Amino acid sequence: MNVQHHRPTATATPPDIRLVVTDMDGTLLDGDGNVPDSLWPLLTELRDRGIAFCPASGRQYATLAGQFGAVDDGGMVYVAENGAYVVRGGAELSSDPLExxxxxxxxxxxxxxxxxxxxxxxxxxxxxxxxxxxxxxxxxxxxxxxxxxxxxxxxxxxxxxxxxxxxxxxxxxxxxxxxxxxxxxxxxxxxxxxxxxxxxxxxNPAANKGAAVRRLQDALGITPAQTMVFGDYRNDLEMLDTADWSYAMANAHPDVLARARLRAPANTENGVVRTVRDVLGLAVQA
Missing domain, CATH: 3.30.1240.10 (Hypothetical Protein, Haloacid Dehalogenase-like Hydrolase; Chain: A; domain 2)
Structure with missing residues (x-):
């Protein structure tokens, strides 16, 4: 049964999250297609806690690297081209070429x-x-x-x-x-x-965001129970299956709402940042 709210049941300590993966358009980006300013301090906090952050998008690697390059210390992983091309530190981790x-x-x-x-x-x-x-x-x-x-x-x-x-x-x-x-x-x-x-x-038939995230989890030694994933459209479906903490945005396609375990506020309401802070017990930035 899908949970109809974005906040998990309260626990004494935050869950052991090691990886946060998010789609871009309709998910992380705001209504104008921009990265919310509140993401940047959150990335610093995630890095300090040893939590990897990974944008997963249909956008190309060069586009994603341009958006996050200023805060990438070489450890950020980019799942580009809907999972067909994965890059970390400027080096290819995996790819699934087309004939x-x-x-x-x-x-x-x-x-x-x-x-x-x-x-x-x-x-x-x-x-x-x-x-x-x-x-x-x-x-x-x-x-x-x-x-x-x-x-x-x-x-x-x-x-x-x-x-x-x-x-x-x-x-x-x-x-x-x-x-x-x-x-x-x-x-x-x-x-x-x-x-x-x-x-x-x-x-390629083997290419999708889910396959890319599973390879990343294997490479980093991270389990689905330690993974948060956010998506809004049908190209995010397989990715949702890689995480116990799988979130459909409130504005998501019906198929995504049916597949995800949890809900996050809409991208226009800064749903990804708000949810990550809430689940990890991080203070909300003024």
Whole structure:
């Protein structure tokens, strides 16, 4: 049965939490898409207590590193590209690449859908070094820049020299209704995940945030009972299964609300920071 509040049953001492993992958009970030200022002092307190903090996002590594680089002492782990690329201290911990032939099929199929079907959408081929796009209009590039700090406009996104870890499709309409059917042939062999109303991602079948977090737990010797996880959308589902302290944000997708054990206030109410402080018995910052 899911607990309908974010605060656990009171205990004499705080639980032995060693790892805090959080999604970004719709979870940690506020309503304007910014990291809440209250996170920075919390990160210092977590570090002082030997608690690892890990952003886990569909965003690329370069974007996450840019957001947290100023406070990263080299020990922060980034679960990027929905788990397909995991980096710590600038070094790769794990990755689950996509086959080049699959990337080429998606890119060509997307071109055909746009040209013949009149769909207003674009493709982002996500490599370890950069993201690659063929569409260059400002409306599309505004979306790309939000999630992919390192990006290049190229003639053929499937032909660049890089190792691909994800293909993301942005649909100005509904990704579920318009672009998801295009990817139906891959549903049985790859991870095809609607990560928001406008975005849908294709990854290696072994890649998801949950698999990445389990590898991280193994590497650090941390158990699910020592792990807190926060999420709001369907690309967070597997990740919720890695933690006894699994939280769905109040604004979460119904599938996430059904999967998580606990609830946190909405991202617009600073739910992640408030919940971590509450569970660990840390003083609320003025």
């Amino acid at each position: 080049p032939a699959v990337v080429e099929w998606i890119v060509k199929s997307m071109r055909q859908l746009v040209d013949e079907g009149g769909v207003d959408a674009g493709v982002v081929v996500c490599g370890k070094r950069s993201a690659y796009v063929e569409r260059s209009d400002e409306a599309f590039m505004k979306q790309v820049r939000t999630y992919y700090a390192a990006h290049e406009i190229v003639e053929d996104a499937a032909a660049v020299e890089d190792e691909f870890v994800k293909v993301a499709l942005f649909d100005f309409g509904s990704a579920q209704e318009t672009t998801a059917p295009l990817l139906a042939p891959l549903a049985d062999t790859h991870q095809v995940v609607v990560s928001s109303h406008h975005w849908i991602d294709v990854m």
